[in-house]
Amino acid sequence: MNAPLQAELDTTLRTVVDEMSAATAQLVIVLDEEREALNSADASALNRAGEAKQMLMRRLxxxxxxxxxxVATSAHAAQEVQPAWGDLLKTLTTCxxxxxxxxxxxxRRLSQVRRALSVLTGSGNDTGIYSHSGELRAGHRSLPLAEA
Known part of the structure; x- marks a missing residue:
């Protein structure tokens, strides 16, 4: 491969890895925001964090x-960014x-909500039953047998 083309591939790969590092750093922040939204039960903040997380994942x-x-085109370019790639992998592990x-x-929150609903509906720890049409329905302790 000629030197100018190799230099261009090196530069392009460095730029891509730098952009991946920036997106991953943003993802760490978004995941922390998501945690805060979960802890404070802030639905709108949770939705914003979820949307941001999806956008960043698509970009990554x-x-x-x-x-x-x-990398498939140039092993040399891959070697040039190896230290930055290692740092990126560590940040991705954190994510x-x-x-x-x-x-x-x-x-855990979902389990708590299900238990609370179970107490409110009187359905106990039943996991549900299937109706004649095959739909899963929450079980009940007692069902009316007939109406007058």
Whole structure:
């Protein structure tokens, strides 16, 4: 590969990895905001965080596809960004951990809501029953057998 083309690939890959690093840093912030919204039960903040998280994930997917294309074209370019790539992977691991933590919190809250609904509806710990049409319905302790 000629030197000018190699230099261009090196520069392009560096730019892509830098953009990925910036998006990942933003994702860390958004995941922290999501956690705060979950803790404070702020639905509008949670929606904003969810939208921002989706946008950043789409951007990261696009950038990663571009990165993979460049790396497949030039091993030299991949070697040039290796230190920055290692840092990016560490930040992505942090994002994964924060996202899993937020997901666990959502799961706990959902379980609490289901238990509260169970108490309010008197359905106990039933997981539900299937109707004649195959739809899952919440079970009830007692159902009327007939009406007069």
């Amino acid at each position: 997917e696009q950038l990663d596809a571009e990165r993979l294309h460049i 994964r951990d924060k996202n899993q933590r937020n997901g666990a919190l959502v799961g």
